[in-house]
Each structure stands twice: as C-alpha cells, then as structure tokens.
Amino acid sequence: MTKFMLKCFGLVTLLLFGVLFGIQKAQFEMNELKSPSQENVESLINLSSVESDTESETVTSHDIKSKQETLKKIDSFNVFSALGQKLSSWISSTFSVMISVFGIIIQEMLDVFSP
Template sequence: MKMFIVKSICVVALMVISVLTGMQLANNGIHKIKGYDDPNFQNAVSIQESGNNISSSFLGNDISSHDIEAKKKKLEEIGAFNFFSSMGKKMSDGISGASEKLIKLITD
C-alpha cells in the first residue's frame, strides 16, 4: 500500500511538472512566432498599485472599484429576486412547521 501511494505521488508530481513546462514552452513559442516584442501583447489579468490607488484590467478591460460599487447599487435598487432562494425558504419553513406539529403530536 505504501508503494502505491509513493508511486501515485511521483506520477502526480511528474504530471504537474510536465504541465508547467508545457505552458512555458507554449509561451516561448508564441513570442517566437511573433518575432518581436509587441507592447499590445497583454496578460489576461494585470494589477497595478500606485500609492493608494489600485487599478486592474481583465482581458484588456479596465476595472475599477467605482464600477463594482455602481453595479452593487444597481442590483440593490432592482431588488434582485432569486426564485430558488425564496422556494428554499418556503420549503424550510414548511418542513420546520410540520416537524414541530409532529413532535407536539407525539409528545402529547
């Protein structure tokens, strides 16, 4: 049993190393195919800190905390309704009431 666990751990470690190596080789291949360093070639996610300000971008679109706060306020104003949440609350209230009545019936 110990040998099986050791072999499994070795295989998993080898797979992780292989995946990381493949990702690095793919990145180098992309740069080699382009033939030059393109300043427009951006990372998928980037975060820059300058003093108290933090700016981030996701797939080239700038994201700020003001955008997130505006979306949060908009959702609060709309009063987003979650059907499954309300259905779950009604079911739990019904089950709780039924179990209380059953317990009272049994104990009396």
C-alpha cells in the first residue's frame, strides 16, 4: 500500500511540475512574441499620427457622416448569425419552460409531503 501511495505521489508531483513548467514556458514564449511587435506597433502609431496630422485638413465631418450612413444602409445578412440567434432563443425558451415545470413539480411534492 505504501509503494502504491509513493508511486501515486511521485506521479502527481511529476505532473504538477510538468504543468508549471509548461505554463512558465508558454508565458516566456508569449513575451518573446510580444516584444518585437510592440516596437513595430509603436513605430506605426507614430507614423500614423504624423500622417493623420496632414490628412486632418482634407477630412470633414460631412464625409464621416456620409460614410456612417452608408454603413447603416448596408445590412448584410449572415445566415450563421441568424441561425445562432434563433437557436439561442429556442434553447432559452426550452430551459425556462423546463425550470418552471420542475418548479411546479417540486411545489406539488412539497404540498403532498407537508403535514
């Protein structure tokens, strides 16, 4: 029995250290991926701010409003989105009916067993 417990403890300890090592390695890799891209993003932000200063004279609020109106007019239909909305409404209505039925059943059982 003690051999079994020692083996289990050893395996659990090994797995725990493996998980901790994996988490640490993933964090290190994420930091490695993030570091060079941060410099690129900062340089792009600086470039876009310089470009936006020169373009701000040409862009008017009327252009922005017209673009917003055209975006509102474009009402693209997404089949998967509509299907997901209908499915979620069906599921939520089904669960609300099931909960109310279970509530009624429990209420009736409590009424029967109460003195």
